Amino acid sequence: MNVKLSVSDLDLYYGDFQALKSVDLDMFEKEITAFIGPSGCGKSTLIKTLNRMNDLVEGCRIMGKVTLDGEDIYKDIEVSTLRKRVGMVFQKPNPFPMSVFDNVAFGPRTHGVKSKAELEEIVERSLRDAAIFDELKDRMKKSAMGLSGGQQQRLCIARALAVEPEVLLLDEPTSALDPISTSKIEELLASLKKDYTIVIVTHNMQQALRISDKTAFFLLGEVIEHGDTETIFSLPKDKRTEDYITGRFG
């Protein structure tokens, strides 16, 4: 397995507060890596760092290195190029207040695709990849705001896929969804894994177990333990990991 994203010796401060401490972590190509840990442990901060979403946060200072295919994302890659290569989906579905079609076509249009036929092809392919084309094919011109929460979230995944990223970052993508929508997203991620590198933050331990290949456990800004998901959840090495995943704290 090739390392797709690599974080080394990363420290991150919000003003005086150190949110990440000496983080070293590799994320492998075409695998799902899950970040788990109690609230405030730094997992969302790290996932945002992976496509430079922290850049505009006031007082945020980052030291250390994050690489994508060996290139430093803070030095060697333009932010717009990085965001095209590393897509992100958030906890709360955030469709734009426009039609289903325009939501998915938004990214490709921004990147200069003008041909209607080409846009139609991209939109259909992205919706199919996000396992929602059949549900939405007759509602392309309707507002995305009228979709259910689960549909909106899959639409947001389709929107992220439309610019053909290499990495998909998901920050608690199912925490606002019912169990059926959640299981659709989980199945979708399992099928997307063959083409994409996926990083997911989740508070749902069973979800991390079901879908991820690797798991990293965060506590107070540090990666306490990182490894194969099955090993972490059956035989964790660190007592703090054991205590967290068995519900003794957090």
Place this chain on the structure above:
Amino acid sequence: MTARLAFDEQLKLLNSELTNMAAMVERAIEGAAVVVQEGDAEGAQKIIDSDGLINTQERDIERLCLKLLLQQQPVASDLRNISAALKMITDLERIGDQAADICEIVMNLPKAKRLLNIEHLPKMAKTTSSMVHCAIAAFVESDIEKVNAVLSMDDEVDALFDAARDEIVADIRQGGPNESEAMDFLMIAKYFERIGDHAENIAEWAEYSINGIHKGHQLYQG
């Protein structure tokens, strides 16, 4: 700080129910040894009847484990403890069956032949009963030394079986038991030896619950 009082209570209950089941099984082994030594038909019947209680205890523990798997979706040491317990009760139940089988063999012997004078059988019974006790204690106390103690006791039981077989052969040569009786005696010795193997299995699952290793292999390697 703990956020799982109810779950911890249920895990304690699981430990105490397992200890109870082990005590029932130990009594059955020791009782079978007395039956073998004294040819006591009444005692034999009691052990055969108590096997039903051991089976019921197995069902109860099985139900508790399945409920915990369903409700708690355990991971890490909780998962290892509950899955090990599920495996261990199968071996405990089999030991109960074998103690009853020994008693049935004795009951089916002609009355005059029920006093089995095979020196090594009581020793086998005593050692295997200690093995069961020690294996369950290893699990409840997470004590790897006790696991190792059980494994070395099984070697003793194997040696005692060989000695008991030699003893039976020598008795046959001296005109003691007839062919059919000799076979029954050997079966009894073999049942005690198998009881030792089941106790060893229990100890191996106790080790898995402690450190994730079963028979020298890490079961989880991703």
